[in-house]
Amino acid sequence: MENQDKIICSELFQKQRKVEVVLYPAVLAWKEIEKSSKRSSGTSESEHVQTVKVCEIVAVHKTEDEADAQLRSHPKRINQPSQQYPHAFTVSYVRRTRQHLWRCADVTFHCADQQICEQWVQVINEQLSLLTNRPKNLLVYINPYGGKRRGERIYEQKVAPVFRRAGIFTDVIVTERANHARDHLKMEANLDDYDGVVCVGGDGMFSEILHGLVTRIQTDHGVDQNQPDAELVPCSLRIGIIPAGSTDCICFATQGTNDPVTSALHIVVGDSQPMDVCSVHHNGVFLKYSVSLLGYGFYGDVLTDSERNRWLGPARYDLSGFKTFLSHNYYGGTVSFLPADDNVGHPRDKLQCRSGCRICQHKHSSKDEHDEASEEKEKPAEDSDRGWSVIHGKFIAINSASMSCACPRSPKGLSPSAHLADGTTDLILVRKCSRLDFFRHLLRHTNNDDQFDHWFVEVHRVRKFRFQPWHPDLAPLEDASEHPESPDLSPISSLQETYDDRTAESSWNCDGEILHHTAIQVSVQCQLIRLFARGIEEQQDAEVAV
Ligand SMILES: CCCCCCCCCCCCC/C=C/[C@@H](O)[C@H](CO)NC(=O)CCCCCCCCCCCCCCC
Numbered sequence: 165m166e167n168q169d170k171i172i173c174s175e176l177f178q179k180q181r182k183v184e185v186v187l188y189p190a191v192l193a194w195k196e197i198e199k200s201s202k203r204s205s206g207t208s209e210s211e212h213v214q215t216v217k218v219c220e221i222v223a224v225h226k227t228e229d230e231a232d233a234q235l236r237s238h239p240k241r242i243n244q245p246s247q248q249y250p251h252a253f254t255v256s257y258v259r260r261t262r263q264h265l266w267r268c269a270d271v272t273f274h275c276a277d278q279q280i281c282e283q284w285v286q287v288i289n290e291q292l293s294l295l296t297n298r299p300k301n302l303l304v305y306i307n308p309y310g311g312k313r314r315g316e317r318i319y320e321q322k323v324a325p326v327f328r329r330a331g332i333f334t335d336v337i338v339t340e341r342a343n344h345a346r347d348h349l350k351m352e353a354n355l356d357d358y359d360g361v362v363c364v365g366g367d368g369m370f371s372e373i374l375h376g377l378v379t380r381i382q383t384d385h386g387v388d389q390n391q392p393d394a395e396l397v398p399c400s401l402r403i404g405i406i407p408a409g410s411t412d413c414i415c416f417a418t419q420g421t422n423d424p425v426t427s428a429l430h431i432v433v434g435d436s437q438p439m440d441v442c443s444v445h446h447n448g449v450f451l452k453y454s455v456s457l458l459g460y461g462f463y464g465d466v467l468t469d470s471e472r473n474r475w476l477g478p479a480r481y482d483l484s485g486f487k488t489f490l491s492h493n494y495y496g497g498t499v500s501f502l503p504a505d506d507n508v509g510h511p512r513d514k515l516q517c518r519s520g521c522r523i524c525q526h527k528h529s530s531k532d533e534h535d536e537a538s539e540e541k542e543k544p545a546e547d548s549d550r551g552w553s554v555i556h557g558k559f560i561a562i563n564s565a566s567m568s569c570a571c572p573r574s575p576k577g578l579s580p581s582a583h584l585a586d587g588t589t590d591l592i593l594v595r596k597c598s599r600l601d602f603f604r605h606l607l608r609h610t611n612n613d614d615q616f617d618h619w620f621v622e623v624h625r626v627r628k629f630r631f632q633p634w635h636p637d638l639a640p641l642e643d644a645s646e647h648p649e650s651p652d653l654s655p656i657s658s659l660q661e662t663y664d665d666r667t668a669e670s671s672w673n674c675d676g677e678i679l680h681h682t683a684i685q686v687s688v689q690c691q692l693i694r695l696f697a698r699g700i701e702e703q704q705d706a707e708v709a710v
């Protein structure tokens with residue numbers, strides 16, 4: 165074994181082939197140097213170098229007694245290379261397969277000398293111990309009733325083995341009721357014992373973890389969540405999501421796939437993805453946090469209806485989506501919003517948020533916002549509305565997407581160019597239109613066409629917004645801002661007969677939960693939390709230059 169300038173190099177055996185294995189400061193590389201007689205092609209060295217970044221090594225361990233075991237089962241194979249090289253170590257590492265899927269792969273190297281074998285294990289472990297962003301202790305919450313009720317099985321069969329291999333200690337809590345995880349985090353859990361919290365479930369379960377953690381941190385720091393302008397304290401613990409729900413849009417939009425093993429590996433390598441959180445208030449009283457969709461009208465009605473059919477599992481959303489589509493309700497109200505600065509782009513600029521996103525890396529200082537907020541308070545009432553835009557109208561849907569909300573139903577999401585951590589949310593207003601038009605709009609969530617390219621849809625990137633449903637007595641008689649040539653091509657007009665658009669109210673779908681108030685104020689808290697994720701990777705970088 166050579167050890168010059170921290171580069172370690174040995175000739176070892178892998179699958180009966182002689183390989184040169186090199187450990188650079190951040191990369192493990194190996195290449196075949198002599199082909200076995202069966203596969204001889206006349207060359208003495210293969211050019212194919214395999215590489216693994218050290219930060220993507222899950223673990224290394226001595227492969228105990230492998231040679232002894234082989235000897236016992238195949239005594240005649242005594243002359244095979246693995247018998248000549250009886251000591252071995254196995255490196256487990258992240259291998260990218262298709263479509264953002266990660267798998268844990270193993271490579272075993274054999275050698276003649278026990279000391280060399282042990283040295284290899286030691287030096288790789290030394291390099292791994294320098295990776296301080298890796299979690300060692302995790303608190304895991306499993307919702308046994310999320311999605312298709314497979315949470316416990318998914319964790320035991322697919323996730324726990326990866327954590328064990330990486331030497332991560334876990335405390336596992338299988339929830340016994342709704343809000344069990346939230347309340348435990350809020351009041352009981354000793355957060356100092358952990359480097360992160362893992363959520364096994366869907367978006368609703370994630371919402372529990374989010375509320376438990378954020379509320380706990382604010383309480384510990386004496387921050388009053390009821391103050392809409394309070395500067396919230398970011399959470400130092402990262403959250404990992406093992407998808408086991410119905411939509412799992414937070415997992416999909418931050419990893420590009422809903423796969424438990426991929427999630428487990430992002431946790432093991434200690435990824436960190438900051439994320440915006442919207443705080444929702446009603447008349448100065450805190451209601452909820454949201455990280456994905458705040459939807460009034462269509463998505464509020466879909467959720468309300470789907471709650472009655474929970475037993476159907478994930479299919480409940482399709483049934484309720486279909487029913488809500490047929491009802492074709494629209495709702496009057498006033499939306500006011502504070503547009504975002506120009507440096508965060510526009511919802512239609514087609515610049516998608518990807519791993520290492522430049523727009524999200526730009527420091528959107530919460531301090532500036534705070535100072536601005538306190539200045540705002542001192543200004544006269546009419547001045548505090550400066551910069552705000554106001555829109556009155558009848559809407560089929562009002563959606564605020566703080567991230568793309570990509571999910572298997574809509575792989576590009578509700579707002580394909582929304583950013584995970586830019587301090588803004590994309591406010592999508594879908595005005596009253598015909599069923600056929602709304603159908604076209606929905607359909608575009610599933611293909612490459614621009615779902616915002618309709619006369620009845622507008623989209624704004626905003627830092628704050630408010631919604632006020634029309635009070636029956638105060639509702640304007642005509643909606644002046646509506647498109648002048650907007651024929652309602654609705655073929656099912658009888659369904660509308662009992663529907664009074666001047667009194668009707670929908671409800672807000674807040675990350676899959678119903679809000680009990682319709683008049684709300686929403687403010688984006690830039691990068692309030694961090695996930696064990698890295699955003700969607702642009703391309704699969706299988707090979708690393710060394
Ligand atoms: C023609 C096909 C059009 C398909 C259009 C699909 C658009 C789907 C957009 C999905 C956006 C999900 C946003 C994520 C929200 C989560 O925080 C939340 C909690 O998990 N999930 C839902 O509220 C669950 C929301 C689930 C919504 C499902 C809506 C299904 C609509 C079906 C309309 C059928 C029309 C058929 C007409 C013949």
Ligand SMILES: Nc1ncnc2c1ncn2[C@@H]1O[C@H](COP(=O)(O)OP(=O)(O)OP(=O)(O)O)[C@@H](O)[C@H]1O
Nearest residue numbers: 310311339340341365366367368369409410411412
């Ligand atoms: N032990 C439990 N019993 C009943 N409900 C629970 C339990 N643990 C958690 N819950 C609640 O179950 C609800 C749904 O869970 P989850 O989000 O995991 O699945 P889902 O609704 O199928 O998926 P999605 O939110 O992705 O659509 C959550 O709101 C959560 O509060």
Ligand SMILES: [Ca+2]
Nearest residue numbers: 440566583588
């Ligand atoms: Ca955002």
